[in-house]
Amino acid sequence: xxxxxxxxxxxxxxxxxxxxxxxxxxxxxxxxxxxxxxxxxxxxxxxxxxxxxxxxxxxxxxxxxxxxxxxxxxxxxxxxxxxxxxxxxxxxxxxxxxxxxxxxxxxxxxxxxxxxxxxxxxxxxxxxxxxxxxxxxxxxxxxxxxxxxxxxxxxxxxxxxxxxxxxxxxxxxxxxxxxxxxxxxxxxxxxxxxxxxxxxxxxxxxxxxxxxxxxxxx
Amino acid sequence: xxxxxxxxxxxxxxxxxxxxxxxxxxxxxxxxxxxxxxxxxxxxxxxxxxxxxxxxxxxxxxxxxxxxxxxxxxxxxxxxxxxxxxxxxxxxxxxxxxxxxxxxxxxxxxxxxxxxxxxxxxxxxxxxxxxxxxxxxxxxxxxxxxxxxxxxxxxxxxxxxxxxxxxxxxxxxxxxxxxxxxxxxxxxxxxxxxxxxxxxxxxxxxxxxxxxxxxxxxxxxxxxxxxxxxxxxxxxxxxxxxxxxxxxxxxxxxxxxxxxxxxxxxxxxxxxxxxxxxxxxxx
Numbered sequence: 001x002x003x004x005x006x007x008x009x010x011x012x013x014x015x016x017x018x019x020x021x022x023x024x025x026x027x028x029x030x031x032x033x034x035x036x037x038x039x040x041x042x043x044x045x046x047x048x049x050x051x052x053x054x055x056x057x058x059x060x061x062x063x064x065x066x067x068x069x070x071x072x073x074x075x076x077x078x079x080x081x082x083x084x085x086x087x088x089x090x091x092x093x094x095x096x097x098x099x100x101x102x103x104x105x106x107x108x109x110x111x112x113x114x115x116x117x118x119x120x121x122x123x124x125x126x127x128x129x130x131x132x133x134x135x136x137x138x139x140x141x142x143x144x145x146x147x148x149x150x151x152x153x154x155x156x157x158x159x160x161x162x163x164x165x166x167x168x169x170x171x172x173x174x175x176x177x178x179x180x181x182x183x184x185x186x187x188x189x190x191x192x193x194x195x196x197x198x199x200x201x202x203x204x205x206x207x208x209x210x211x212x213x214x215x216x217x218x
Numbered sequence: 219x220x221x222x223x224x225x226x227x228x229x230x231x232x233x234x235x236x237x238x239x240x241x242x243x244x245x246x247x248x249x250x251x252x253x254x255x256x257x258x259x260x261x262x263x264x265x266x267x268x269x270x271x272x273x274x275x276x277x278x279x280x281x282x283x284x285x286x287x288x289x290x291x292x293x294x295x296x297x298x299x300x301x302x303x304x305x306x307x308x309x310x311x312x313x314x315x316x317x318x319x320x321x322x323x324x325x326x327x328x329x330x331x332x333x334x335x336x337x338x339x340x341x342x343x344x345x346x347x348x349x350x351x352x353x354x355x356x357x358x359x360x361x362x363x364x365x366x367x368x369x370x371x372x373x374x375x376x377x378x379x380x381x382x383x384x385x386x387x388x389x390x391x392x393x394x395x396x397x398x399x400x401x402x403x404x405x406x407x408x409x410x411x412x413x414x415x416x417x418x419x420x421x422x423x424x425x426x427x428x429x430x431x432x433x434x435x436x437x438x439x440x441x442x443x444x445x446x447x448x449x450x451x452x453x454x455x456x457x458x459x460x461x462x463x464x465x466x467x468x469x470x471x472x473x474x475x476x477x478x479x480x481x482x483x484x485x486x487x488x489x490x491x492x493x494x495x496x497x498x499x500x501x
Contacts, residue, residue: 049467051488123307126459126494156355157459157494159478160283160314160338161366163355182459182466184493 007209014107015213020100022073026093030062034085034095038078042071042098058095075100104214111206112176116193117169121185125158127165128181133174142174146197154191172196175203221432223420223439231423232416234269235299236408245274247281248298249367253356256300260360268302268365269415271408280371282350283496286462289383293376293391295404299411303355303364309422310366311478311493312440314339316418317351317368319440320410322447325349325372328403329394334449337471337480337497341372345499346388348373368411374403414440441478450480455497457482468500 026032035056036042042055054070061067078099089095102110121127129137130152136145147153147167154165176193179185195203245251252272259266274297277290290296303310318339325333325341325348333343341349349372356365373389375397391397417439421431433442445451451471457480458465469482472489479491 047486047488049484049488049490051484051486051490053488124493159311159493160351160496161310161353161355164357166357182464182495 007206010111011209011213014102014110018102018107019075020073020102020106020110021078022075022098022100023094024057024069024096024098026060026089026091026095027067027069028060028062028091029089030060030067031086031088032084032095033059033061034080034082035059036077036080036096038080040077041075042077043074044071060089071098073098073100104210107214108207108210109176111210112193112203113190115203115206116175116195117172118190119153119167119169119192119194121156121179121187121189121191122165123156123158124184124187125156126182126184127154127156127179127191129153130155130164137174142177143200145174146171147174147194167194169194170196173200175200221430223432227423228413228416228420230416231419232412232414234267235301235412235415236269236271238267238270239408240270240272242272242274244276244278245272246279247277248272248274248296249352249354249369250279252298252300252365252367256356256358256365257360260358260363263360266300266302266358266365268300268304269412270300271297272300273297273404282371283352283460288350288371289376289380289387290371291376291378293400294374294389295370295372295400295407298367298369299408301366301368301415303366305418306422308425308477309418312418312438313366313368314351314353315440315444315478316414317353317370317411318349319443319447320407320414321349321351321370321372323410323443324403324407325390326447327406328390328398330390332393333447335444335447336499337448337450337474338478340496343388343390343393347386348388348390348393370407372403372407374398374400414443438476441474441476444478445474450497454500455482456500457492457495457497459495461496461498465498466495471497 035058044054046052057069057071059068075098078097080096133153148171151167152164153167156163156165172194174192175195178190256266275292277296280288280290282288318335321341322333322335330343333341336342339351340347352369354367356367375391376389377391379387421438430436432439451473453471456465456468469484472481472483475491479493481491483489
């Protein structure tokens with residue numbers, strides 16, 4: 001984590017363009033059929049159990065196995081590679097870009113993700129804190145819990161198989177928690193953001209600056 | 219169509235299961251005992267034997283998932299198997315299935331022909347739980363080698379349960395109306411477990427060499443056997459990560475995906491796949 005953060009540059013970047021640009025790729029090889037057009041608003045799955053599907057972005061057909069791919073991000077279709085409509089594409093080919101308007105909270109999270117040490121999910125699974133860590137969090141709150149390399153911090157639960165996860169990173173406090181117990185996390189997604197104790201004031205400064213400089217909720 | 223399997227190869231792969239068997243009169247908890255032994259072996263620079271089975275006639279601090287109690291008096295098969303984690307992540311998903319299948323097959327072989335598997339690996343008879351399994355990872359502290367500890371609890375000849383389990387648990391003796399030979403039951407269970415772990419390695423080998431898996435339509439052989447033994451597909455269920463204390467939603471089970479995930483249709487038609495958590499049948 002660096003101490004050298006140019007807040008003005010970071011904030012002006014987000015002020016001038018308060019959006020995330022999320023690229024959408026072909027999930028596997030197959031023939032794609034676009035179901036959205038440029039400028040169209042798209043929404044993610046909704047409902048108590050996310051049972052209301054998000055906007056269908058495209059269909060992909062491989063050997064008569066048709067899949068419907070829905071939006072994972074709210075926003076507007078900013079760009080779409082229309083030349084690929086109806087064509088056979090390779091896995092990972094970029095199909096379109098969604099322009100997602102950032103809220104203040106998301107901007108803070110984005111900046112924090114640049115300055116915190118992130119600990120990522122080793123496998124797609126459900127995660128919960130190890131009992132010892134959870135009891136410390138319950139007593140003092142996550143930001144008062146310091147973890148060291150080698151500490152058993154999480155349990156990964158997959159198909160009734162519970163695996164301890166050991167922390168590999170710099171010593172620090174658990175500043176941000178990006179998962180909810182019992183909710184699946186994709187492999188590689190951040191689970192926690194860790195900050196060295198002496199750098200906590202720097203993190204607080206970031207949050208204060210964004211809150212002060214960012215009036216609207218966008 | 220299913221592929222012909224090389225049974226000799228499967229037996230070879232699985233033969234380490236039970237290569238060491240520890241029998242105890244009583245233990246607090248087999249998994250903790252195994253952890254201590256693994257750590258002690260690592261501390262003295264000795265490799266711990268993968269496939270080691272720890273058995274105890276009774277266990278005093280037995281537990282199921284979360285903080286649930288599991289009663290382990292004399293008459294049951296209580297213990298754990300230690301497996302050095304040499305499997306790829308995809309195959310590790312099937313470890314819990316391998317244990318449940320071994321138990322269900324054994325119960326059927328000893329006369330409990332109505333036994334079935336409820337996702338993930340609960341073995342039921344007449345809607346009551348006869349066998350339960352818990353898989354926990356353990357990384358030994360000296361060299362960082364990872365082990366899977368497969369805990370098992372099977373109600374065989376024990377017939378008394380504490381009040382909180384009386385309505386939901388059953389033993390094979392209660393189902394059959396007679397005792398079974400516990401040593402013979404345990405032997406068959408471990409043999410089935412060895413076969414199933416052999417399948418795990420065998421199927422992994424086929425996949426790595428680009429061959430189709432051995433079940434029908436290229437399905438994993440353990441998944442196929444699970445489907446043969448389970449009554450979960452087609453049932454109406456309630457799902458939850460901890461379904462007893464925090465049920466999340468009701469759904470109908472559509473099937474299993476290739477990784478063992480449960481495909482569920484919610485009441486509004488939305489279909490989702492759960493890779494973790496547990497279910498209870500409704501009706």
